[in-house]
């Protein structure tokens with residue numbers, strides 16, 4: 004059985020390109036492999052809380068000494084980490100907001116980047132503990148950042164590659180839908196390219 008973790012983070016419930024394309028890939032993966040199990044985390048419908056001083060205190064308090072509130076905080080974060088560790092494939096819908104990821108996706112990352120669970124530091128520096136995952140990321144962007152003058156302003160792919168790599172995840176595939184604010188022709192070209200990438204991923 005293939006376990007798929009699907010993370011969605013567009014603020015749009017309708018008309019979102021990253022939702023549409025990531026839904027399409029997950030449906031096609033399910034159709035190709037009937038035994039797959041999907042966990043959906045819609046970070047817009049159900050945002051995870053931003054980290055706070057109280058939460059950090061809860062993480063570093065031994066389990067037996069935690070208050071009920073601290074135990075509940077750690078439980079949510081543990082569940083999010085468990086979902087990552089249980090997944091074979093992680094599909095992330097990541098619209099570009101102000102040159103990087105949405106704040107809801109960043110809040111989720113802050114929960115799953117957990118020392119001792121998804122990374123650790125040793126004598127040789129940091130070591131990612133999340134191994135053997137395939138990640139597919141659907142970006143959606145008004146402008147074009149994969150080539151051209153705005154490439155230096157891409158803190159989106161660069162950030163996601165860095166943080167996932169830090170956790171040990173290196174099989175990361177980007178499907179960029181770009182130029183979505185640049186007219187109908189650009190949108191059609193972007194969607195056709197992304198759909199063809201989906202078919203290639205399914206065929207592989």
Ligand SMILES: Cc1cc2nc3c(=O)[nH]c(=O)nc-3n(C[C@H](O)[C@H](O)[C@H](O)COP(=O)(O)O)c2cc1C
Pocket residue numbers: 013014015018019020021022098099100101102103143144145146147183
């Ligand atoms: C708050 C906000 C910030 C945005 N910032 C950028 C940006 O920095 N660069 C860009 O190219 N597009 C930007 N956009 C456009 C979105 O990336 C684009 O509309 C994309 O299609 C959104 O993803 P979605 O279709 O899945 O909702 C922004 C949109 C919003 C709502």
